[in-house]
Amino acid sequence: MDKIVFETDFPDLKLIKQGKVRDIYDLGEHLLMVTTDRVSAFDVILPDPVPYKGIILTQISLFWYKIMESVVKNHLISCDVDDYPLVCKQYRDDLNKRSMLVKKAEPLPVECVVRGYISGSGWKSYKKNREVCGIELPAGLVESDKLESPIFTPSSKEEVGTHDINIDFAETVKRIGEKNANLVKELSLSIYNKGVEIADKQGIIIADTKFEFGIKDNEIILIDEVLTPDSSRFWPKSSYEAGRAQNSFDKQYIRDYLLSVNWDKTAPGPKLPQDVINNTVDKYKEALKLITGGKNAI
16 A cells, blocks of 8 residues: 555755645746645544545656646646655655645646536535526536536735635736636636546536646646646446536545534544545545546556
């Protein structure tokens, strides 16, 4: 079994950010991004890791990076520890299969969300006023309905422990400028549509997803994870039915358990039963196998 990594501790490297899932180190010219097995729910990092999760998220992102190169450049330099600076190699056990050496880019302060189906916060918003992020939608939609065409519904990028806030396109323009706003909208929709086409052949619906972009050498590039079960809603096509919440390839088992114990959604969060962890691991593994056609399966 690959090593479980809840958090990294690399004394010889400079940790600059510890997010919900990723630990990021500054290597001078480049960054080292390590995807741990931490899991968060309702914006709280839970005390138990989900084995293989960091490896699976990394392998899925690598698969999509390659495919999306024709659409947009990304920040990946290498995912092979042998290519990393010498100082990193002593931490090989923690880095293997779950890390990336990446270019430094200035992250844009918006999350670029694309929705092809109405679910989650989009469904809540629609029920309130038939709008999502200022986009008016047709009357009569039911939960999980497929939209006539995908919509770009950005959100703010908040710190760990606080909720991102849905914003409209005008607010996006205010935050990153009209040119950048139009470009990330176009790129987000293009990546989503290409991903949907590929996932569909593997029996997966990508209901919605979020992307992050950064600026490197005056050019917008794709950064962070891409079309993973952590950044997207993946539904099995075989059981899809509009009008209800869907089965999904993500941490739904964990969310369902947390809701069942009436947790107050404050840190540190309750311990997870082993069967909940096992079911979550199985779903992530299944997503990896289906999406990559078994090429990157664990």
